[in-house]
Amino acid sequence: MKHAIWTLALAAAVVVGCGDDKKTDDGDPITETPSATTATTLEVQAPWMRPSAKNQNTACYFLLVNGGDEADTLLAAASELAKITEVHETYMDGDLMGMREVEAIPILAGETVEFKPGGKHIMLIGTLDDIEIGATETIVLTFARAGEVVVEAPVKKPEKTDVHMQHMDH
Amino acid sequence: MQRLWIILLAAALVGCEDPLPQKEFIGDEKFELIDQNGDAVVFPNDFEGEITLVGFVFTNCPDICPMTTHSMQMLQEALAKEDIEGVRFATITFDPERDTPEVLREYIRVRGIDDENWAFLSGAAPTTEKLMDKMSIVAVSSDTTVTEEGDLIYFFTHTDRITLVDPEMNIRNEYIGSRADIRLIVEDVKKLADD
Ligand SMILES: [Cu+2]
Numbered sequence: 433m434k435h436a437i438w439t440l441a442l443a444a445a446v447v448v449g450c451g452d453d454k455k456t457d458d459g460d461p462i463t464e465t466p467s468a469t470t471a472t473t474l475e476v477q478a479p480w481m482r483p484s485a486k487n488q489n490t491a492c493y494f495l496l497v498n499g500g501d502e503a504d505t506l507l508a509a510a511s512e513l514a515k516i517t518e519v520h521e522t523y524m525d526g527d528l529m530g531m532r533e534v535e536a537i538p539i540l541a542g543e544t545v546e547f548k549p550g551g552k553h554i555m556l557i558g559t560l561d562d563i564e565i566g567a568t569e570t571i572v573l574t575f576a577r578a579g580e581v582v583v584e585a586p587v588k589k590p591e592k593t594d595v596h597m598q599h600m601d602h
Numbered sequence: 603m604q605r606l607w608i609i610l611l612a613a614a615l616v617g618c619e620d621p622l623p624q625k626e627f628i629g630d631e632k633f634e635l636i637d638q639n640g641d642a643v644v645f646p647n648d649f650e651g652e653i654t655l656v657g658f659v660f661t662n663c664p665d666i667c668p669m670t671t672h673s674m675q676m677l678q679e680a681l682a683k684e685d686i687e688g689v690r691f692a693t694i695t696f697d698p699e700r701d702t703p704e705v706l707r708e709y710i711r712v713r714g715i716d717d718e719n720w721a722f723l724s725g726a727a728p729t730t731e732k733l734m735d736k737m738s739i740v741a742v743s744s745d746t747t748v749t750e751e752g753d754l755i756y757f758f759t760h761t762d763r764i765t766l767v768d769p770e771m772n773i774r775n776e777y778i779g780s781r782a783d784i785r786l787i788v789e790d791v792k793k794l795a796d797d
Contacts, residue, residue: 482668485708491664515749522665528740529666529780530759549669550780556664557755562712589713590672 473499474539474578479585484556484563491520491553492571492585495546498539505576506537506545513569515558522550531555539575549590563587621793622766622774629771633733635694635725638706643721645692645733646771653794654690654767655787657779658739658760660697661709666762668713670779673764675715680788689791691720696734696741696760698724737765737773768794 477495484490498504511517519534537552539545547553554571556563563569567587574580633645646654657674659667674691681689695701701709706722709715724730734741741760748754764782766775775790777783 482664483712484664485705485712488705488709488712489662489664491668515751515753516755520665525759527761528742528759529762530744531663531665531757549665553665558749558753564712565714589675590669 474504474575474581475499476573476581476583479583480590481556481563481569481585481587482590483565483587484559486559486562488559489514490556490559490563491549492556492569492583493547493549493553494583494585495544496537496539497544498541501541502577503538503540504578506539506573507576508574509554509571510574511554511556511569511571513559513561513563513571514556515560516556517571518555518557519552520555521552536576565589622790624774624776626773627771628736628767628773631732631736633725633729633736635723635729635733636703637724638703638710638717638722640703643723645694645723646767649690649692649767650771651769652688652690653769653791654692655791656692656694656737656765656767658694658696658734658737658741658763659779660695660741660758660760661701661705662697662757663760666760666780669781670762670764671709671713671715673779673782673784674720675713676784677764677782677787678716678720680784681791684788684792686788686791686795688795689719692723693720694723694730694733696730696739696758698727698730738776739763766790766794768797 475497477497479492479494481492482490496506506519509517509519519537520531521534522529522531534552537545545552565587568584569587571583571585572580573583628646629650632647635643635645637643655674655677657670659670671693674693678691695706701724703724706724710717710722739761741758743756744759762779764777764779765773766787768774774794777787
């Protein structure tokens, strides 16, 4: 827990330090470390979004690949597609499936975090228009280190490989 | 350990006379519902005489329910590919207040669903509640919030299921809807069709 708080504090320091170019940040010791001079290599790969009719809800999925040697944290998601855009996860509670908002998702150095059906997703609540199969839609993810990353997600039905099969135990 | 399971499973398959041992009659109660076209449908009676795959969703569900619906779409395709005819599909909403026939039609349209043999059913809340009970489906609303515009936002924590109903209105098997094994369900449907 202490470690998590320390990580958050560090992440916050980074955001303050490099979030706005107009501010002078020469006093920040973090930016002087050698690792900070290498560009962040956080990548959002294979994004896609489910279709949605106007006023309904949908979800966006992708892989967060941290090829760098520093941890990063997904802090927020935003879009102009829906009334509300949130970072969510689906969870199982006994036999029931539920869903909840997630505050922050760490992506450790060298790690890949998967947003996939039945797991973590970007939740778009109350789509302002139809989100149709074949279109490409934009969402913006905000990371502690990488800052804002624009994601262009094609709208499609899931492919078989996007869904993990599982037998029901009897 | 895994090998033991395979041997046990093989033994169970060979030794089993009835390939679908589950048999639970649900035709003793009639549920008056309304389909996506606004037509009255009596469940399960209007499906009597045909094998029916029944899924449970609410359209405001962004993740799990679309997976269940997509499983049913894949089943529809798989059954067509194998020339298995006469199987019907029913998606029943456990959020009938929001999921009106019009909303269900939009849900169908945007997903490119072929609803020729697929009914999307809504109804009066007390009716769908009783039906959920009958089918052992639980849906608990949670996380209610109101947006700045005053829209009520809530979701359900719910059972994730597709149910196989035989032509005599018996439940014959149940599957996890969002992660359904399409091939397994097609095999089960074949067993019923061969009966
Ligand atoms: Cu969600």
